Amino acid sequence: MAPSGVEKEKIRSQDIFELDLKGNIVRAAKDESLKLTECAPLFMSAYELRDAGAVIHSHSPNVVLATMFAKRVEPGLSVLEITELEMLKGLAGHGYHDVFELPVVDNTARERDLTDSLRKAIERYPRTCAVAVRNHGIYVWGKDEVQAKTQAECVDFLCEILVKMRQNGITKDMHPMGI
Amino acid sequence: MAPSGVEKEKIRSQDIFELDLKGNIVRAAKDESLKLTECAPLFMSAYELRDAGAVIHSHSPNVVLATMFAKRVEPGLSVLEITELEMLKGLAGHGYHDVFELPVVDNTARERDLTDSLRKAIERYPRTCAVAVRNHGIYVWGKDEVQAKTQAECVDFLCEILVKMRQNGITKDMHPMGI
Amino acid sequence: MAPSGVEKEKIRSQDIFELDLKGNIVRAAKDESLKLTECAPLFMSAYELRDAGAVIHSHSPNVVLATMFAKRVEPGLSVLEITELEMLKGLAGHGYHDVFELPVVDNTARERDLTDSLRKAIERYPRTCAVAVRNHGIYVWGKDEVQAKTQAECVDFLCEILVKMRQNGITKDMHPMGI
Amino acid sequence: MAPSGVEKEKIRSQDIFELDLKGNIVRAAKDESLKLTECAPLFMSAYELRDAGAVIHSHSPNVVLATMFAKRVEPGLSVLEITELEMLKGLAGHGYHDVFELPVVDNTARERDLTDSLRKAIERYPRTCAVAVRNHGIYVWGKDEVQAKTQAECVDFLCEILVKMRQNGITKDMHPMGI
Numbered sequence: 001m002a003p004s005g006v007e008k009e010k011i012r013s014q015d016i017f018e019l020d021l022k023g024n025i026v027r028a029a030k031d032e033s034l035k036l037t038e039c040a041p042l043f044m045s046a047y048e049l050r051d052a053g054a055v056i057h058s059h060s061p062n063v064v065l066a067t068m069f070a071k072r073v074e075p076g077l078s079v080l081e082i083t084e085l086e087m088l089k090g091l092a093g094h095g096y097h098d099v100f101e102l103p104v105v106d107n108t109a110r111e112r113d114l115t116d117s118l119r120k121a122i123e124r125y126p127r128t129c130a131v132a133v134r135n136h137g138i139y140v141w142g143k144d145e146v147q148a149k150t151q152a153e154c155v156d157f158l159c160e161i162l163v164k165m166r167q168n169g170i171t172k173d174m175h176p177m178g179i
Numbered sequence: 180m181a182p183s184g185v186e187k188e189k190i191r192s193q194d195i196f197e198l199d200l201k202g203n204i205v206r207a208a209k210d211e212s213l214k215l216t217e218c219a220p221l222f223m224s225a226y227e228l229r230d231a232g233a234v235i236h237s238h239s240p241n242v243v244l245a246t247m248f249a250k251r252v253e254p255g256l257s258v259l260e261i262t263e264l265e266m267l268k269g270l271a272g273h274g275y276h277d278v279f280e281l282p283v284v285d286n287t288a289r290e291r292d293l294t295d296s297l298r299k300a301i302e303r304y305p306r307t308c309a310v311a312v313r314n315h316g317i318y319v320w321g322k323d324e325v326q327a328k329t330q331a332e333c334v335d336f337l338c339e340i341l342v343k344m345r346q347n348g349i350t351k352d353m354h355p356m357g358i
Numbered sequence: 359m360a361p362s363g364v365e366k367e368k369i370r371s372q373d374i375f376e377l378d379l380k381g382n383i384v385r386a387a388k389d390e391s392l393k394l395t396e397c398a399p400l401f402m403s404a405y406e407l408r409d410a411g412a413v414i415h416s417h418s419p420n421v422v423l424a425t426m427f428a429k430r431v432e433p434g435l436s437v438l439e440i441t442e443l444e445m446l447k448g449l450a451g452h453g454y455h456d457v458f459e460l461p462v463v464d465n466t467a468r469e470r471d472l473t474d475s476l477r478k479a480i481e482r483y484p485r486t487c488a489v490a491v492r493n494h495g496i497y498v499w500g501k502d503e504v505q506a507k508t509q510a511e512c513v514d515f516l517c518e519i520l521v522k523m524r525q526n527g528i529t530k531d532m533h534p535m536g537i
Numbered sequence: 538m539a540p541s542g543v544e545k546e547k548i549r550s551q552d553i554f555e556l557d558l559k560g561n562i563v564r565a566a567k568d569e570s571l572k573l574t575e576c577a578p579l580f581m582s583a584y585e586l587r588d589a590g591a592v593i594h595s596h597s598p599n600v601v602l603a604t605m606f607a608k609r610v611e612p613g614l615s616v617l618e619i620t621e622l623e624m625l626k627g628l629a630g631h632g633y634h635d636v637f638e639l640p641v642v643d644n645t646a647r648e649r650d651l652t653d654s655l656r657k658a659i660e661r662y663p664r665t666c667a668v669a670v671r672n673h674g675i676y677v678w679g680k681d682e683v684q685a686k687t688q689a690e691c692v693d694f695l696c697e698i699l700v701k702m703r704q705n706g707i708t709k710d711m712h713p714m715g716i
Contacts, residue, residue, distance in 0.1 A: 065701055068711045086286060086315035096288050107623060109633050136623035164244055166705050168345050174247045265465060265494035275467050343423055347524050353426045444644060444673035454646050522602055526703050532605045
């Protein structure tokens with residue numbers, strides 16, 4: 001896992017923390033001033049609950065905007081329902097006519113305080129490969145780093161289209177996700 | 180032709196399938212776990228019906244959004260009519276004042292199930308160098324790989340402008356394609 | 359000047375045509391199949407009428423969209439009036455509070471048929487460093503290739519902002535160019 | 538500090554001016570035709586009033602558009618209030634639920650004439666790491682060049698989201714910054 005609060009594009013291999021599956025640090029970054037990312041318990045949730053091999057966290061503007069359209073399910077939890085877009089086929093277990101339910105949890109002041117709601121969302125939406133965080137970003141996982149990356153690319157593309165559909169006034173007779 | 184379901188940016192020459200003009204695999208990818216792209220019969224349609232030398236398939240967001248505006252012609256088939264944009268001159272057989280008719284076929288759960296409607300669209304629109312697929316993407320061809328690429332660039336540019344015209348509320352007195 | 363109808367990103371120095379100031383070809387491209395760009399008389403107009411040292415032609419989507427908002431002045435000629443944007447200072451002879459008048463001529467089926475209207479626009483708008491072509495693109499010039507490039511960058515930036523202002527519903531009380 | 542009116546992407550180390558903390562030129566650019574940037578007194582204001590170690594000036598389209606939405610506070614001064622976006626945590630001294638107040642001063646014909654209003658804005662908004670200039674761009678600082686860059690990235694991201702929220706018709710029940 002990456003260190004916290006650094007310029008991510010400058011991370012070197014010696015800056016990475018190695019953890020065991022209980023979340024204990026096995027090998028810390030060489031530079032002792034570096035601290036483990038606050039996302040650690042969130043990443044661990046996907047490893048534990050979904051047997052993930054890799055997890056990606058992003059602040060993609062496409063995703064951040066899409067979370068604002070998410071439909072409220074209950075306090076703290078919303079959902080984006082995405083259907084009839086070819087890129088759905090890129091998501092494990094989904095086809096073109098399926099509805100991909102992307103859970104969106106409310107954001108919190110501290111990243112680690114997202115853990116409970118993220119775990120509940122993972123359990124409630126057993127088919128999802130991602131949990132978004134309102135006004136914040138997304139956690140996406142896969143069985144290995146290749147699948148985590150392709151899932152992240154597909155979800156990002158889907159959110160980009162969702163936002164642009166809205167920008168372009170696509171109505172329900174033009175697409176089932178229209179406004 | 181490319182293998183199916185892989186990271187396209189990592190394809191090496193040994194991963195490519197070679198086919199004869201009847202669609203039979205002449206030389207498979209070295210890695211036996213790789214499968215031929217599901218688009219094979221779609222690519223073959225352009226080789227057969229249009230004497231194409233190269234075909235490109237893309238999931239361009241510009242095209243995906245533009246397909247949502249396409250006008251219904253009959254069940255399963257729509258059309259985008261594009262006119263009075265300089266980039267039309269880049270399309271073989273088209274001038275600035277011509278109307279480029281881009282057929283848009285409905286998407287299907289399996290890519291190979293697009294073959295029939297794509298072939299019908301190619302036959303119905305003999306001047307087109309491309310068939311789009313609603314909520315999915317586009318197939319574009321040319322006499323060789325250079326022309327296929329320039330046709331793909333022009334169609335993508337035209338779809339980008341079409342989408343942005345709509346975003347900007349361009350009305351019919353501002354441009355004949357206005358809303 | 360560049361050859362016509364080729365992939366511009368692959369042009370090599372031996373593909374360039376050299377012309378004298380009367381527009382005669384002094385040295386043709388080595389490859390005899392290459393033809394001189396149809397823009398030649400348009401480029402020559404800026405060399406003759408404005409003593410330009412370099413001229414750039416682009417199909418920038420920002421510019422193409424902005425031309426659709428241009429105000430009709432007379433048949434065949436429109437104008438974009440751009441003011442109170444810092445990037446105006448980058449245009450030779452313009453300050454922040456000035457109104458940059460960018461003439462926009464109607465497009466024609468053949469590029470060379472733009473020559474008359476472009477020359478008239480250059481004469482009518484003596485302070486402009488560029489003439490746009492409706493639904494097509496722009497010609498921008500400068501005293502040398504560095505200035506031509508910076509003028510092209512500034513005009514493109516101004517058109518990008520103009521289009522995005524419209525997309526964002528900027529009203530006249532928010533900016534004098536608002537809607 | 539950089540020289541004025543040059544192509545910024547071509548600046549070499551010998552083109553940079555070195556100044557002392559009183560704003561006097563200690564070492565000029567080697568090329569005597571180069572003049573010190575007009576922004577010098579603006580950069581100095583952040584060094585003096587905020588103990589900055591580095592200041593960045595940009596003409597980001599995201600910021601330029603966002604300034605047009607800024608709420609008028611008094612003649613010459615407006616403010617953008619940004620809240621409930623995760624990227625706020627990247628700004629020194631701000632959390633997710635805080636309101637980041639980004640002062641926006643009116644633009645002037647000459648860059649150096651911005652100095653007074655920029656200094657007043659810095660004093661009035663002691664928590665800000667940036668001052669934007671209406672229809673122009675932004676000045677962002679940090680304790681060193683790394684922090685100045687990360688602050689500039691965060692402010693730019695926030696302005697991008699603000700503009701796209703407006704483009705997408707995000708209402709107040711979807712986000713507190715909605716329209």
